[in-house]
Amino acid sequence: xxxDATECDAAACAAIYAPYVTGTAITFESExxxxxxxxxxxxxxxxxxxxxxxxxxGRVVGYAYGGQYKARPAYRWSCExxxxxxxxxxxxxxxxxxxxxxxxxxxxxxxxxxxxxxTLPNDASVGLHRAMGFEPVGTYRRIGWKHGAWHDVAWAQRxxxxxxxxxxxxx
Numbered sequence: 800x801x802x803d804a805t806e807c808d809a810a811a812c813a814a815i816y817a818p819y820v821t822g823t824a825i826t827f828e829s830e831x832x833x834x835x836x837x838x839x840x841x842x843x844x845x846x847x848x849x850x851x852x853x854x855x856x857g858r859v860v861g862y863a864y865g866g867q868y869k870a871r872p873a874y875r876w877s878c879e880x881x882x883x884x885x886x887x888x889x890x891x892x893x894x895x896x897x898x899x900x901x902x903x904x905x906x907x908x909x910x911x912x913x914x915x916x917x918t919l920p921n922d923a924s925v926g927l928h929r930a931m932g933f934e935p936v937g938t939y940r941r942i943g944w945k946h947g948a949w950h951d952v953a954w955a956q957r958x959x960x961x962x963x964x965x966x967x968x969x970x
Contacts, residue, residue, distance in 0.1 A: 800853070800854045800855075801851055801852070801853050801854070801896055801897060801900045802851065802852060802854065803845070803849070803850070803851055803852075803904075804841050804844075804845065804850040804851060804852045804862060804864075805841070806838040806841055806842055808841065808852050808859050808862070809834045809835070809837040809838035809841055810834040810837075811852070811858070811859035812837050812841065812852070812859065812862050812883075813831065813832055813833065813834045813836075813837040814885075815859070815860070815861065815862065815883050815884070815885045816831060816832065816837070816883055817831035818886060819883060820832075823918075823946075824918050824943070824945040824946055824948070824950045825918050825921060825924070826918075827918070827943045827945055827950075829945070840864075841864075843866070844864045844865065844866055847866070847867065847969075848864065848865035848866050848867070848878055848905060848908065848910070849864065849865050849901055849904035849905055849908065850862065850863070850864040850865075851863055851864070851897055851900045851901050851904065853884075853893050853896065853897050860884065860885045860888060860893065861882070861883060861884035861885060861888060861893045861894070861897055862882070862883055862897065863880065863881065863882035863883075863894075863897035863898055863900070863901040864880070864881060864901070865878040865879065865880045865901060865904075865905045865910070865913065866878060866879055866880075867879070868914055875968070875969055876909065876910055876911040876912065876966050876969060877910065877911065877912040877913070877914060877956075878905055878910050878912075878913055878914070878959075879913075879914050879915065879916070880898070880901060880902075880905075880913045880914070880915050881915065882894050882897050882898055882901075882927070884897075889923050890923075894927050895927065895930065895931060898927075898931050899931075902931075902959055905959050906959045906960040907970075908969050908970040909960075909966060909967055909968065909969035909970055910959050910960065910969055911958065911959055911960055911961070911962075911966060912956055912957070912958060912959060913933075913956065913957050913958075913959050914936075914954060914955070914956045915928055915933060915954070915955050915956075916952045916953070916954050917952065917953045917954075917955070918943065918950050918951070918952050919938070919950065919951040919952065919953055925953065928955050928957075929955075931957065932957040932958075933955035933956060933957040934955060934956060934957065935953060935954070935955050936954050936955060936956050937953075937954050938951050938952065938953045938954070939951060939952045939954070
């Protein structure tokens with residue numbers, strides 16, 4: 800089941816995210832956020848964009864969210880998106896389902912374009928984003944230092960919605 804997140808999901812989302820922070824370069828954070836900090840992130844995303852969770856057997860096993868792409872006003876119809884699943888959930892359809900639900904919510908709020916950054920190498924993430932209609936737009940080379948090495952970040956984007964221009968302000 801996919802539903803909108805609440806701040807009560809913060810501990811589960813923090814637990815899913817922590818291994819990505821401590822054991823991989825998939826995220827460039829160096830310390831896992833606490834449940835309280837994750838609750839703040841969820842609340843912020845829900846106010847301006849969207850955050851959804853995937854529940855299985857009453858337990859959160861993945862999440863996806865959208866947030867501000869850049870602060871300058873011209874970017875206000877674009878958003879950055881991410882998806883995280885607990886270990887062992889790759890290739891189960893959960894990532895695609897989360898993104899479909901997220902994109903629907905973001906489109907309804909007036910967002911036109913989603914962008915995603917993927918630390919390389921990450922074949923699973925590259926494949927998911929390709930399958931979800933993202934097109935590569937460039938790669939930042941040696942942009943992040945983590946776990947004793949430089950890492951590249953590939954960027955991709957996909958349309959969320961179309962409509963009259965200029966667009967209505969995002970909700």
